[in-house]
Amino acid sequence: MTEPTTAVATPETFVPQVSKARLPTIAAPTNWTELMHFCESISKSDLVPKDFRDKPANLAIAISMGNECGLHWAQAIQSIAVINGRPSLWGDGALAVCMAHPDWEWLDENESTDTCGVTTIKRRGYEPQRYEFTLEMARTGGMLGKDTYKSHQKAMLQRRARARCMSATFADALKGIAFAEDVQQLPERDIGGGTAEATPTKARAVQEKLAERKAAKDPQPPKVETGTVIDGSTGEVMDADAIIKKLTEAKDAPELTAATDLARSIKDEAKKAEANAAYKASLKRIREAKA
Numbered sequence: 001m002t003e004p005t006t007a008v009a010t011p012e013t014f015v016p017q018v019s020k021a022r023l024p025t026i027a028a029p030t031n032w033t034e035l036m037h038f039c040e041s042i043s044k045s046d047l048v049p050k051d052f053r054d055k056p057a058n059l060a061i062a063i064s065m066g067n068e069c070g071l072h073w074a075q076a077i078q079s080i081a082v083i084n085g086r087p088s089l090w091g092d093g094a095l096a097v098c099m100a101h102p103d104w105e106w107l108d109e110n111e112s113t114d115t116c117g118v119t120t121i122k123r124r125g126y127e128p129q130r131y132e133f134t135l136e137m138a139r140t141g142g143m144l145g146k147d148t149y150k151s152h153q154k155a156m157l158q159r160r161a162r163a164r165c166m167s168a169t170f171a172d173a174l175k176g177i178a179f180a181e182d183v184q185q186l187p188e189r190d191i192g193g194g195t196a197e198a199t200p201t202k203a204r205a206v207q208e209k210l211a212e213r214k215a216a217k218d219p220q221p222p223k224v225e226t227g228t229v230i231d232g233s234t235g236e237v238m239d240a241d242a243i244i245k246k247l248t249e250a251k252d253a254p255e256l257t258a259a260t261d262l263a264r265s266i267k268d269e270a271k272k273a274e275a276n277a278a279y280k281a282s283l284k285r286i287r288e289a290k291a
Contacts, residue, residue: 016212029073031075035060051082068175069126080182088180094163098170109158118156119165129169133160143288156181177178182287238262240271247278 029035039056042048052059059077065087066076079093089097097106103124111118115135122128128281137146137158143149151157163179236248243262256279263275 004075032060033064039063048077049081052077059084065175065177069173069177070100071097080177083178083180083183085284086178088178088183089174090180094166094174094177094179097173098166101170101173104170109162112154112158112161114154115157117154117159117161119158119162121165121169123169126169129165131161131165131168133164135278182290240266240268240275244271244275244278247275247282250282250286253286 029038036056037275039059043052043054043056043059046053048059052062062080062082063073063076066073066080069089071079073095075096079096080087081090082088083090095107098121099107101123105122105124107122108120108128109118111132112119116132117134118130118132120128120130135153135157138144138149138160143156159181163181167174167179187251189262242258243266246259247256247263250259260279261280266272266275
């Protein structure tokens with residue numbers, strides 16, 4: 001009598017069974033109340049980027065901005081970063097938005113070199129758009145001293161070229177959301193104080209030196225009218241109107257930053273609002289000039 005044998009699976013015959021079952025997709029919130037409850041919950045997770053950790057309101061704004069561009073909430077919190085206080089598209093998030101557009105055709109970056117980033121994008125119905133960002137442009141913008149440019153020069157030049165090209169070719173898809181690479185160059189500051197970071201500037205350092213010299217010559221501090229401040233770069237006593245004029249006439253980022261420091265001294269709410277408007281208008285003008 002033959003004993004029964006037990007079939008043994010060999011490497012050739014064994015086929016692992018992989019379950020195709022998936023967790024159900026988490027439904028996105030349908031109104032602001034649901035969104036806030038949702039953000040209060042996930043903002044406590046260690047997997048959430050630090051800009052949004054324990055900040056459900058910021059997280060809600062990022063998810064809303066991502067939704068406008070067609071990003072799922074999970075993509076939005078990974079692709080939108082807070083740079084100098086402003087939500088901005090980071091990494092390949094912007095590229096994903098553009099490539100998902102029905103008019104997207106192709107992207108070519110083969111012309112790029114170590115000293116020049118080049119991006120060409122073709123949108124259906126339009127001629128290809130070509131943008132470049134050179135090492136000289138980065139030097140003029142004061143970017144070469146940053147660690148990212150020192151260690152990843154070619155990649156950073158490429159990212160700037162790509163950002164400009166995508167912004168020009170698919171502005172409708174990006175909904176005006178800023179690129180992280182651009183926002184890093186011009187700090188967005190709240191003139192009213194609040195949550196703005198008190199970072200020492202060159203103008204403030206000059207102002208302190210002037211004050212030290214005056215104190216050495218005259219123990220009595222200079223008398224200035226209420227509501228005025230001394231411009232540390234010139235020693236000029238300035239009132240709110242003069243500061244607002246300085247904000248309006250700022251030619252570049254350093255001048256705008258120095259004027260912003262002076263504007264923090266404005267106490268009158270109406271003048272403070274006027275200064276904020278002047279700051280935002282100049283910031284927009286400077287950014288457009290750089291584009």
